[in-house]
Amino acid sequence: MKDKILEELGEAVRNFDEEGARRLAREAVEGGVDPVEALEEGLAKALREVGDRFGRGEAFITELIAAAQAMEAGAEVLNREIARRGASRKAVGRLLIGTVEGDIHSIGKNIVVTMLRAAGFEVIDLGVDVPTRVFVEKVRELKPDILGLSALMTTTMAKQREVIDALREAGLRADVKVILGGAPVTEEWVEEVGADACGLDAGSAVKVALRLMGEGRADA
Ligand code: B12
Structure with missing residues (x-):
């Protein structure tokens, strides 16, 4: 379940699918996947791949922007969950x-x-x-x-x-x-x-x- 959802989150970024990234991020949270892992291993890893392709001249800047937007859509959901979990701590x-x-x-x-x-x-x-x-x-x-x-x-x-x-x-x-x-x-x-x-x-x-x-x- 976890590996599948991480893979799908990556696919959403690679396919510039904002709605999909948002929906999958919600599914990850509901399915008990660690939101930090979903961010780093699902969304961010795929975004870096798109960035590397851009660096090699294999992707356009418009694709980079669209991939970043998909990442941000999913990240918004996951960030909210991370913040919720840490909400009761006192300032260190x-x-x-x-x-x-x-x-x-x-x-x-x-x-x-x-x-x-x-x-x-x-x-x-x-x-x-x-x-x-x-x-x-x-x-x-x-x-x-x-x-x-x-x-x-x-x-x-x-x-x-x-x-x-x-x-x-x-x-x-x-x-x-x-x-x-x-x-x-x-x-x-x-x-x-x-x-x-x-x-x-x-x-x-x-x-x-x-x-x-x-x-x-x-x-x-
Ligand atoms: C997404 C992205 C964009 C998006 C940014 C959207 C946004 N709202 O942030 C857009 C499309 C706007 C963009 C624009 C540009 N980009 Co850009 N971008 C990227 C990309 C693909 C991913 C960056 C990212 O978000 N990674 C995911 C996050 C989670 O990882 P991260 O940023 O590394 O952050 C982690 C750590 O670094 C660390 N961290 C980050 N900050 C901090 C701060 C502290 C205090 C600490 C402790 C830790 C920490 O923790 C984070 C979480 O794990 C990178 C490629 C790459 N491999 O990094 C290129 C990249 C950085 N971009 C690049 C370039 C060239 C540009 C442009 C100049 C392109 C252009 N021709 O216009 C413009 C620059 C605009 C500008 N003036 O800044 C180059 C930079 C090359 C270089 N000289 O070093 C890269 C490396 C792509 C490439 N391979 O060529 N980009």
């Missing part, structure tokens, strides 16, 4: 997050937001295409424990470094832990730009955020 920390300037990819960030909220974090989501200046202003104003920076493109990764440098210049770097995320991010990149950690998927984002809360504030 405050986390500010956004996708860096020049980058409008939101799907992965939104999954991370949902999972962090379900794990008990108070999450403030600044959305996509967030200017460096805004990240700095919001860190000063809201004093989050952790700042999460999402970047999906090799070209926009540089903005993650820019935000960290700007925090340092503003004298705020020691007050906040910084975690990076997005497909091109690696441990080496974290090291190079002076971040505290990265999360390669939503599950590890939660683990890393909880670990950083346990460690207290950064002193970089």
Whole structure:
């Protein structure tokens, strides 16, 4: 049952079938499939496949957009279920997050937001295409424990470094832990730009955020 529904969720993304993705996501929830697994192994895996085909010149941008829309339709149902399950937890920390300037990819960030909220974090989501200046202003104003920076493109990764440098210049770097995320991010990149950690998927984002809360504030 589980494998079949994961396969069908993937098919819905590959076939740009928004209604199907929504219906199958509901069936997954009703059938007791873990909503995180349905997101990652069903919808997101298929979307990455479409993205890889696009990268090889085997799919059009219109197909990429249609596949992303199908993923989002299913993800809405699954995110709601993930949030419902985590609803009663008390806040373990405050986390500010956004996708860096020049980058409008939101799907992965939104999954991370949902999972962090379900794990008990108070999450403030600044959305996509967030200017460096805004990240700095919001860190000063809201004093989050952790700042999460999402970047999906090799070209926009540089903005993650820019935000960290700007925090340092503003004298705020020691007050906040910084975690990076997005497909091109690696441990080496974290090291190079002076971040505290990265999360390669939503599950590890939660683990890393909880670990950083346990460690207290950064002193970089
Ligand atoms: C969907 C998609 C789009 C959608 C985005 C819709 C939306 N609302 O987000 C649309 C169609 C709009 C789009 C547009 C573009 N895209 Co695009 N897109 C993708 C695609 C296929 C999937 C991304 C995705 O949603 N994955 C699914 C989610 C669940 O995974 P994820 O994003 O990796 O997120 C997970 C982790 O990274 C992590 N994570 C993410 N954020 C964070 C943050 C923190 C703090 C932490 C801890 C963890 C974390 O957890 C998430 C959950 O597991 C990727 C291909 C790929 N393989 O990634 C290309 C891809 C990223 N896009 C690409 C490109 C080139 C573009 C365009 C420039 C195309 C164009 N010619 O116009 C534009 C750019 C627009 C812009 N300025 O940003 C390239 C980037 C290449 C590069 N230079 O690196 C890719 C790699 C495709 C390719 N192979 O060429 N895209």
